[in-house]
Amino acid sequence: MDWMQIIAALALVMFIVVLLPRTRHMIKNSPKGTSSDWMSFVIPIAVVVLFIILLIKLV
């Protein structure tokens, strides 16, 4: 394992530690979505996935 991997691992640990309180705060304070809200999220994400598959076919 070279020093770049060690630095990358340490940086990721630091980001996780910094983001953890923000994640807890967002979980507590985010409003609950209805099934219709979740559908309005899932549909565009599915389109993005299909688009990436198209890009893979093109390359």
Place this chain on the structure above:
Amino acid sequence: MNQNLSTVSQRSPSAIATNKVLRNTYMLLSLTLLFSGFTAAMSMMMNMPPMTYLISVIGAMVIAMFVLPRFANSPAGIGIVFLITGMLGFGLGPILTMYASLPNGGNIITLSLAGTGAIFMGLSAYVLTTRKDFSFLGGFLMVGFLLVLLAALANIFLQIPAMSLMISAVVIMIMSGFILHDTSRIIHGGETNYVLATIGLYMTIFNIFISLLQILGIMSNDD
């Protein structure tokens, strides 16, 4: 009737402020993307070593997390945004040099760039036209992002190429979610600081571009 007029007049200043935040965000985002392209080209011309990417990303993230929030409400915040995005662009140089040296490298870079632009513009247009509120996604996206960081940390030690591909695919989906969430926050008045809004959207674009490069790079070698 009077009540309607009163409602319209009460909403107008807020709507104007929201449009101003949105316009300023897109303006600053365009300028920072151009600046990143410039620093990436500089880095490619200077033939920077691969470690530049790691150093630039860590430096930019540290500034974004600890320095930018203190200056977000002052003109210095704009300078810091350019510093962060310039550093990230500079870090991209060696990555782009590496992909450009592949047999199909030019095509991979062009498709990644076009794909990133299409995803960003498509999702932004979706939120701006439907005006749906995606604030409910906040906790879900942050948990997903933390799990991706944990998976990336594990893969530094495991070195599994399929896991790396999976992480890139999930990153694109999570960043797409963040585009919906952040844009909806701007148009619903949840984000009133265009400096912070710009850096959030820039990070999503940067992550989608890097992940697309990785996916297309791996998949083009599968033939």
